[in-house]
Amino acid sequence: MQKSLLKIEYRRLLSDDAALLRQLNLLFSQAYDDPDSYEGRPATDAYLMDLLAKDHISVFVALNEGRVLGGLVAYALDKFEMARREYYIYDLAVDVRHRRKGIATALIQRLCEFATENAGRIVYVQADNTDKPAIALYEKWGVRKDVLHFDIPVLARKAI
Numbered sequence: 453m454q455k456s457l458l459k460i461e462y463r464r465l466l467s468d469d470a471a472l473l474r475q476l477n478l479l480f481s482q483a484y485d486d487p488d489s490y491e492g493r494p495a496t497d498a499y500l501m502d503l504l505a506k507d508h509i510s511v512f513v514a515l516n517e518g519r520v521l522g523g524l525v526a527y528a529l530d531k532f533e534m535a536r537r538e539y540y541i542y543d544l545a546v547d548v549r550h551r552r553k554g555i556a557t558a559l560i561q562r563l564c565e566f567a568t569e570n571a572g573r574i575v576y577v578q579a580d581n582t583d584k585p586a587i588a589l590y591e592k593w594g595v596r597k598d599v600l601h602f603d604i605p606v607l608a609r610k611a612i
Contacts, residue, residue: 460555461515462562467505470497475520476513483545507570510539512562514546514555522546522555526563528570539567541577544586556589 465472474494481490495503503509508530513523524544528537541563546555560575567575576594578601579586590596 458516458521458550458553460521460558462558463513463515464562464566465504465511465513467501469504469511470500472513472515472520473500473504473511476511476523476525479520479523479547480543480545483548484543510563510566512559512566514550514559520547521550522559524556524559524563526575528567528572531573534573535571536573537567537571539563539572539575541575544577551585557592560589560593 477490477494481487484490504511508528510526510528511523512526514521522545525542526539527542528539530537541560544556544559546553564572564575566572577590579590587596
């Protein structure tokens with residue numbers, strides 16, 4: 453891994469960071485080749501500010517001179533069996549020009565530190581079987597569990 457010579461600032465986005473979240477969504481759109489989801493019907497600034505104010509949503513970014521180079525979105529899941537939280541990394545991407553420089557690792561590290569400070573017990577993430585770089589990154593951090601994932605439409609059949 454080649455370390456970056458760029459001056460990179462890592463931080464959690466706050467409610468007044470809607471413009472940075474928009475930059476991150478553009479990066480996700482490019483990284484996942486999914487412009488319909490990330491650019492098709494952009495949310496209002498008020499909506500983004502409301503999301504960023506929620507304590508169960510954590511968005512961390514890597515910035516260079518105000519430009520988003522990478523970021524992750526994680527959701528805190530409060531558990532019922534104990535007073536603790538689990539954090540789920542929903543999106544994680546780094547600009548293609550800045551990959552393999554430790555940015556994704558640093559973002560995960562920031563989330564883990566934040567989780568530790570906020571009753572977090574574990575951070576987990578899903579990776580597609582074909583996404584070898586993501587799998588290699590996540591295997592450095594934790595134990596792999598092979599599970600099945602199901603998308604259930606909210607308009608699913610009422611009776612099965």
